[in-house]
Amino acid sequence: GNSVTQMxxxxxxxxxxxxxxxxxxTATGYPSLFWYVQYPGExxxxxxxxxxxxxxxxxxxxxxTYRKETTSFHLEKGSVQVSDSAxxxxxxxxxxxxxxxxxxxxxxxxxxxx
Amino acid sequence: GAVVSxxxxxxxxxxxxxxxxxxxxxxxxxxxxxxxxxxxxxxLMLMATSNEGSKATYEQGVEKDKFLINHASxxxxxxxxxxxxxxxxxxxxxxAPEVARGPYEQYFGPxxxxxxx
Numbered sequence: 465g466n467s468v469t470q471m472x473x474x475x476x477x478x479x480x481x482x483x484x485x486x487x488x489x490t491a492t493g494y495p496s497l498f499w500y501v502q503y504p505g506e507x508x509x510x511x512x513x514x515x516x517x518x519x520x521x522x523x524x525x526x527x528x529t530y531r532k533e534t535t536s537f538h539l540e541k542g543s544v545q546v547s548d549s550a551x552x553x554x555x556x557x558x559x560x561x562x563x564x565x566x567x568x569x570x571x572x573x574x575x576x577x578x
Numbered sequence: 579g580a581v582v583s584x585x586x587x588x589x590x591x592x593x594x595x596x597x598x599x600x601x602x603x604x605x606x607x608x609x610x611x612x613x614x615x616x617x618x619x620x621x622l623m624l625m626a627t628s629n630e631g632s633k634a635t636y637e638q639g640v641e642k643d644k645f646l647i648n649h650a651s652x653x654x655x656x657x658x659x660x661x662x663x664x665x666x667x668x669x670x671x672x673x674a675p676e677v678a679r680g681p682y683e684q685y686f687g688p689x690x691x692x693x694x695x
Contacts, residue, residue: 500686507584507671508622508686553621564610564675566684570621 466491470554470569477544477576485539485572487528487554495556497521497530497537498566502551511539511552549576580606580676584687591662591694599657599690601628601672607652608674613645616669616689628655628672662694 470487477483489495496515500508512521517532528539537554554569581604591597601611609630614622626647627635634647644666646658655674659666673686 507582507688508673510683510685513683564684565612565624565627566673568621571619573619 466495466556466567468554468556468567468569470552470572472570473551473573475572475574477574479546479576479578480543481576483539483541483544483548483574485552485554485574487537487539487569489535489537489554489556491535491556491558493558494532495558497528498555498557499526499528499537499539500553500555500568502553502571504550508553544574544576546576546578549574580604580674580683580685582672582674582685582687584670584672584690586690587688588691589693591692593663593694594661596658596660597662597692599659599670599672599692601655601657601674601687603653603674603676603685606674606676606678608655608676609652611649611655611672611674612684613647613655613657614671614673616671618669622671625657630655659692662692664694667692667694 467490498513499511501511502508512523514521514530520529526541551571551573553571555566557566583602585600611628613625616622625640628647628649630649649655671689673684675684
């Protein structure tokens, strides 16, 4: 079956530090890949996505590149802010699959200190 | 952007009672919605796929008779937790894909925190 593995947190950083959250996946075929962010007490928001190999998703200073050869979709941000403190989820789905089910990784909690 | 709402945002109920959670797509139609359960500091667990006009599809291990799902219209799905027990306390989140924006685009509700006492 499909699965997503991401680094366990919590990740604690100082403001303006570089952030990387590793994400790898196992799937049959070529899924679409996503990063979702969940701020405290809220639901998930789509942060960025990539739908085919070598695509780079970017949003709010975050980037992730779909690497087919390493089955990875690592999330990066060059300079984090306190407001980036949240839980980040890597996920995949298949566009043509019935119901567009998302498969989530375990989530990585990020805490940015001023 | 597309918006999905949930009601209530939090609810406390007594053990043995039932509680209904609503999920609405506010500005788009959703023939499919998904219900997730999230435990503290854990990832989302897909419970079921709600299909407008037909029966929901439950994931393995999810009790159909305990978690009743009804997708009454193209903008509303409800999850009813029947005979709730303290172990049902959790954060319940729904999502819906807006096909017009691309079938892979899903929008999540803000979640409902259920506490069973």
